[in-house]
Amino acid sequence: MAYTKAILILILTLFCYSSPSLSANPTYNVQSFGAKPDGKSDCTKAFLSAWGAACAATAPATIYVPKGRFLLGSNVYLSGKLCKNTAITIRIDGTLVAPSDYNALGKTEHWLQFERVTGVSIYGGTLDGQGAQLWACKNSGKSCPKGATSLAFYNSNNIVVSGLSSLNSQMFHILVDGCHNAKLINLQISAPGNSPNTDGIHVQQSSGVTIMNSHVATGDDCVSIGPGASNLWIENLACGPGHGISIGSLGWDMQEAGVQNVTVKTATFSGTENGVRVKTWARPSNGFVRDVLFQHVSMINVQNPIIIDQNYCPDHQNCPNQSSGVRVSQVTYKNIKGTSSTQAAMTFRCSSSNPCSGIKLQDIKLTYVNTLRRPTVAYCQNARGSSSGSVYPRSCW
CATH class of the missing domain: 2.160.20.10 (Single-stranded right-handed beta-helix, Pectin lyase-like)
Known part of the structure; x- marks a missing residue:
């Protein structure tokens, strides 16, 4: 009995000494400072x-x-x-x-x-x-x-x-x-x-x-990814209205950090201008985009569900008649399905001096919402890649 009592006293003593440390973390209410x-x-x-x-x-x-x-x-x-x-x-x-x-x-x-x-x-x-x-x-x-x-x-x-x-x-x-x-x-x-x-x-x-x-x-990109972004993980994102998820604009500066190791997984785009986009200025640059995965993406009435645009040159100023120096490679599109509000459901408009390489398409189904039920199409320029599984619209390679 005496032993049990001694143990109880010891526990209570330890508790009394440790309790202040448990509650010592201060809280500052902004109203206490006059807010x-x-x-x-x-x-x-x-x-x-x-x-x-x-x-x-x-x-x-x-x-x-x-x-x-x-x-x-x-x-x-x-x-x-x-x-x-x-x-x-x-x-x-x-x-x-x-x-x-x-x-x-x-x-x-x-x-x-x-x-x-x-x-x-x-x-x-x-x-x-x-x-x-x-x-x-x-x-x-x-x-x-x-x-x-x-x-x-x-x-x-x-x-x-x-x-x-x-x-x-x-x-x-x-x-x-x-x-x-x-x-x-x-x-x-x-x-x-x-x-x-x-x-x-x-x-x-x-x-x-x-x-x-x-x-x-x-009113603009739901998520925009600029130079020097790496090891970026985006998951379970709902976007709309907006301009989608955009890597870019890249390549404004000649010396520019690249973008790499980006994963977009389980995303829904509703009524957006773009879905998943890579955008670069049509001007010289040593930048790059590589090792990007877009997976399990749903498109609902999206203007440009899948797009790479390396000819970005608004109002034809500061970049006319030039070619993007940003190298785009190893971009994978996997299990992307839904509806496009334009016939061009997939657009790969890549640089003439630095063609896109390693573009991978797997299990794509993008249909046209037009009441005439026209088929969607893929547009490709200076792009190289591969397809696997069922891909619709049919890819350019």
Whole structure:
């Protein structure tokens, strides 16, 4: 009995000493720093103060945004340069609101910007970029600012964004540039189909980026992949409206990093301008695209379900009568089925100086939605590849 009592006392003693460490991780509520959830009061300073407090903490810390609308009236720059903490969680139950007047952000080009951070995780919440006024300006042909990306990560590592909704961004919704190991999961991204330059997610100069279980409806690319992207995994993505998933535009610069090891798996495109696209400028470059897999993809009334376009030259400026230097090779299309809103269901318009090679088609079935039930066709230029299984429309090789 005495032995059992002694053991019980020891367990209680250990519990009492260990309990503070279990609850020692600090939480910083932005309202404690002066943020008001009225959607009118500028909460920028409060958010920066909460970030500073979390960075100074020696244990993993949480920044908490409760329910309500919190106006962030200017560029919110969250730097990891002097941040001691590599485990900061930002948990959002409310909505972060950008100014409705696009001039308020001026020429910052970013609304929420993280740079050189490590171990930042964002869970839940909504970003409302209020981009309608800027889109109207751009669509009118007037001279307008470029606009601000809603959420940007630069030169950062081990990033998680989960359960976030991004609405009506002025420009890109989410930008990942120069980052390693980023997970973007369960995202809801939305903007009207006529909103210009509102790419859902743009990735460049980054490796180990995963995009999963997300829906993107926007006015530009659902996911755009720029120079220097590698080891990119996209799975269970719904896209539409929008311009599809686009590798490119690539090849603007003569010295440009290539794109490699990209997997797009289990994706659905509904009413989009493109499905899966590779796009390069028609100008000299040492860039490349290689080792790309598009698999288990469903197309519903898509204008260009499968397309490689290496003759991109809008308005015939800066690139007429030139040939793309970007080398496209080892691109595989596997189990892609559905409907095309044009007869050209597959287009491979490759470079005359650097023909596409290693294009692989397997189990493709793309039919034409036209009521006359015309057959779909494949168009090929300077492309070499192989086919296996059932491929419709019939490939060019």
